[in-house]
Amino acid sequence: MNRVYNFYPGPAALPLEVLELGQQAFVEYGGQGMSLLEMSHRSEPVEKLVEETEQLLLEIIGLRSGYEVLFMGGGASAQFALVPMNFLAPGQVGRYVLSGSFSEKAYQEARTVGQAEILASGKAENWAKLPDLSQLAIGHDTAYVHMTTNNTIEGSQWTDIPDTGDIPLIGDMTSDILSRSLDWTKFAMFYAGAQKNLGPAGVTAVVVRSDLLKAGNGKIPTIFQYASYAKNKSLYNTPPVHSIFMMKLMLEWVARQGGIAELEKRNEEKAALLYEAIDTSGGFYRGIVEEPFRSRMNVTWRMKDEELEKKFALESTQYGLIGLAGHRSVGGLRASIYNAVPVEACRALANYMRDFAKRHG
Numbered sequence: 001m002n003r004v005y006n007f008y009p010g011p012a013a014l015p016l017e018v019l020e021l022g023q024q025a026f027v028e029y030g031g032q033g034m035s036l037l038e039m040s041h042r043s044e045p046v047e048k049l050v051e052e053t054e055q056l057l058l059e060i061i062g063l064r065s066g067y068e069v070l071f072m073g074g075g076a077s078a079q080f081a082l083v084p085m086n087f088l089a090p091g092q093v094g095r096y097v098l099s100g101s102f103s104e105k106a107y108q109e110a111r112t113v114g115q116a117e118i119l120a121s122g123k124a125e126n127w128a129k130l131p132d133l134s135q136l137a138i139g140h141d142t143a144y145v146h147m148t149t150n151n152t153i154e155g156s157q158w159t160d161i162p163d164t165g166d167i168p169l170i171g172d173m174t175s176d177i178l179s180r181s182l183d184w185t186k187f188a189m190f191y192a193g194a195q196k197n198l199g200p201a202g203v204t205a206v207v208v209r210s211d212l213l214k215a216g217n218g219k220i221p222t223i224f225q226y227a228s229y230a231k232n233k234s235l236y237n238t239p240p241v242h243s244i245f246m247m248k249l250m251l252e253w254v255a256r257q258g259g260i261a262e263l264e265k266r267n268e269e270k271a272a273l274l275y276e277a278i279d280t281s282g283g284f285y286r287g288i289v290e291e292p293f294r295s296r297m298n299v300t301w302r303m304k305d306e307e308l309e310k311k312f313a314l315e316s317t318q319y320g321l322i323g324l325a326g327h328r329s330v331g332g333l334r335a336s337i338y339n340a341v342p343v344e345a346c347r348a349l350a351n352y353m354r355d356f357a358k359r360h361g
């Protein structure tokens with residue numbers, strides 16, 4: 001098989017190693033005489049798998065105590081609703097930092113549940129900048145502050161995480177979890193749909209501080225309470241067992257690479273290759289996001305006109321570079337360069353960009 005360079009935004013590239021290990025275990029798992037897909041979620045091997053995957057995630061992040069990991073279904077989008085359902089009490093306000101379309105979706109979903117307000121927004125600048133959070137005055141009636149650490153569609157990423165003091169900060173980290181070191185303790189909770197940096201689709205990892213977990217609304221349906229997942233070690237009902245298994249393989253791969261520190265270095269190098277190709281093109285390529293806010297996970301740019309952008313995306317496939325069209329809502333081009341995308345992929349894309357500019361500039 002000739003593997004292409006995969007720049008899809010999610011579901012996204014997985015390391016070949018992880019796929020092959022998954023394939024081996026697909027038919028028979030752990031000497032049990034059956035596949036993991038056929039195994040009761042109440043069986044010991046599955047309980048052990050879930051437990052070990054939780055521990056591994058906490059180890060890689062370096063959160064030693066005070067937090068729990070939950071595995072849930074419904075994607076990151078389900079979290080947009082579950083966060084206010086669990087934590088937005090009457091008389092309180094959920095305050096949202098808007099930095100791109102996913103954060104806006106989270107905010108809109110909260111409005112269907114209770115009182116939600118915009119704390120800061122980059123929408124007026126068309127998401128080309130992140131809003132300034134340095135002078136935040138967060139009212140005492142705030143249930144939580146919600147932010148999106150990396151804006152997958154627009155291509156921006158927060159470097160400074162605000163300090164919200166006693167008010168719980170909740171982060172959607174779907175598109176940059178495990179891609180860089182962070183002061184994770186600034187967050188009372190963060191979550192990530194798996195299909196960008198953690199494995200295939202089907203499971204969402206939620207990391208939540210024990211005190212916030214306790215404060216959750218106990219009057220909503222049991223299946224929607226974070227506390228139900230915590231109490232039952234993510235086995236309240238049948239979890240997406242196979243997706244959790246693939247996440248475990250992915251986490252083990254991360255550990256073998258040297259953990260977050262090593263991946264962060266690679267991610268810096270990868271992003272630098274692409275931004276350099278944009279910035280040295282004499283205006284042939286134009287970055288969509290202003291420099292200090294640029295993402296190291298999703299690199300976005302535009303060209304002179306749509307015609308040329310289409311041609312760029314179409315021709316790129318002949319070089320085995322796949323998935324470069326921008327999101328349908330913003331257009332342009334986007335290279336998603338999550339942890340599993342190797343440096344060579346970005347080098348190949350940067351070369352193609354220079355070559356294409358020479359031919360069409």
Ligand SMILES: *Cc1c(COP(=O)(O)O)cnc(C)c1O
Nearest residue numbers: 075076077102152172174175193
């Ligand atoms: C992809 C993505 C989502 C949506 O995830 P689903 O699992 O499809 O619901 C939400 N937030 C961010 C930041 C994303 O990148």
